[in-house]
Amino acid sequence: QKLEQQARVRNALVAAVESRAEVRLQEALRWAAEAEMTAEGFPEVKQAQTLLTRLELEGQLNARYQAAVAAESVSEMDAVLEEMTRQGFPLPPDAHATKESIQQNQAAMMRAGEMGELGEALEAATRSRDAEAIQAALDRSLAAGLESDAVSRATQFLTTQSQKKEDMSALMAACRTLEVKMCSTGGIDKSELDVVHKCISALVKYEFTPDETDQITEAQQILRKGMQVAHCTEQLKVALAERDYTALTREKQRAEQLEMGSRYVQDAANMLRAMDQEGPAAIPQGTMAQILEIARDSRWQFHKFNKMRTREQFAKGKYFSKKKTMESMFHFSKEVIQNSMTDLPPGLSKTAIIINKSLLGFTGVRKASYPASYGQDIMGKGKSTAALRDEIFVQICKHLTENGDRNSEQRGWILLCLCIAIFSPSAEFELYLLNFLVKYAGHKLWSEYAELCLNRLEAELDMDEKTLADSVHTKEVCPPA
Structure with a gap:
């Protein structure tokens, strides 16, 4: 009867080994233990124990592999696959593709992080309104291939700054010309005032630094003085044409205050001296x-x-x-x-x-x-x-x-x-x-x-x-x- 039991257990062990099912192996080995069958006396028991140990180890390695995939840990995946190879276990069919996919995702995430940092640095530089800092941040971003609204805003800001610099230079040049003309014998005309006025008007759309604001204020003062000089010149012309002593005196004083070099100032002085020598003219009285x-x-x-x-x-x-x-x-x-x-x-x-x-x-x-x-x-x-x-x-x-x-x-x-x-x-x-x-x-x-x-x-x-x-x-x- 014992021999019959052992024979049945041996058959169960062989069948369990062939099935490679952990549950059947565990059950068959339990029967063997009940029948007092040991690995030393029965090779079927030893074979089943060895197979069960390997299957358990293979399961553990597969679990570790899946955990490594879930954690996207390439180093852990490599360690598990190496152990599987050493133990002679079959590797997961998609192991290589999965590893490459994870590495690509990690590279993309790393690049996205770098791009995010570049974008944030570019935004901060743009907010600072520091053209040099913006240009440096923009160069780094473009070299890395960053394409974003931050790049567009920085580029637009630098373009605007460049145009503003050109417009400011044009204004300063126009003001210098006007200052020279105000002191010249020929004086100034409306077209020269219009140039400065247009230059100032062209700058209205920009934001300015304190130094730029001071420059524009100075330009406005030059323009106002130019307008006063032009008006005084016209008044001098009228006064000279009409030999108006009072107007000549008033406008000559105004011209001297404005430091005008126009020939009309000298003409007014000459006419006043001549009129003083002529003496008072007869002036009609009124009621x-x-x-x-x-x-x-x-x-x-x-x-x-x-x-x-x-x-x-x-x-x-x-x-x-x-x-x-x-x-x-x-x-x-x-x-x-x-x-x-x-x-x-x-x-x-x-x-x-x-x-x-x-x-x-x-x-x-x-x-x-x-x-x-x-x-x-x-x-x-x-x-x-x-x-x-x-x-x-x-x-x-x-x-x-x-x-x-x-x-x-x-x-x-x-x-x-x-x-x-x-x-x-x-x-x-x-x-x-x-x-x-x-x-x-x-x-x-x-x-x-x-x-x-x-x-x-x-x-x-x-x-x-x-x-x-x-x-x-x-x-x-x-x-x-």
Whole structure:
């Protein structure tokens, strides 16, 4: 009976070995153990044990291989395949292709990472607006074959920078030419101004560094000066043609301030000397009614007074709200002026600032314990210093323009009446002041003050009507710009 059992087990072991099935081998070996069959006595048992050990090892290696594939670990795959080869196990049919695929994926991922780093570096360089850094980053990216929006943006930025550099160079060249022409005897014409203007307009689309902004600001100043030179040249031509002494004097002074080298400046100087030698010409007189009618013309508005500072000169020294200061030059402001309204010597310009503080104190804009003392100070300075009188009248006109505070405005009119009663404007400013007063003669609130001032001025002007008529005549020939 035992022999029969062993025979059955031996047959089961042989069948299990032939099947190479781990479960059948394990079951057959269990039967062999129950039948007390050992590897030493039965070769079938030894063969089954050996085969089962190899199958288990092969399974372990296959599991390791699959884990290595899942982890995309090429080194682990190589180690497992080497062990399989050493053990004589069959290799997975797709082992070589799988390894190549993983290596390609890893290379692609590595390249993608490198490209990502290059793209990020290029983006950072573009944001920095540093052309050299952008060019270096772009060169590295192109060498690596990077194709992305970052490359397009960097390329566009460098192209724009190159064009901006060319446009800036063109502007600087045009400005240098204009500066030379402004000092030349031939002067400048509109076409030369247009070149600079077009160059500045072409730069509007760009972003600028602080240095570039300074260059453009300088170019704008040169253009403004060029426009002043061109205007002064035209005014000199008209004044020379009409032998207008007042206009010649005014424009010659303006030309000297602009440092013009035009031949028209010398022509004006020669004509003025000749006219001085000829003596005063007969000038037709006009009635007071005619003078007032002339004064109504908008060309005599006080802000057009030919001794007025430019807005830039008026706001000079103002670091904050400079634009606002320039815009408020000819209308009411609570702020104390930084410079005189009219063109005065430095010493008198400082006095003009003190006068403005007194004006704001007298009219209640600035708090004051004794407002009347400020009015006395203004009248005293005007009475003692003739050169300050037009400045005082201009400041009061500014204060009364677009004021909006009835109390402050009323006190301004009172001060104007008092000043006119004590001293008169210069002959050059008379028509400008008359224009201001005539404008308010029919005002529902301030007509009485305006008419009082007009009556006072008319009384004074009647005493020297010919002088004013002289002024009217010369200004009629060449009205202010």
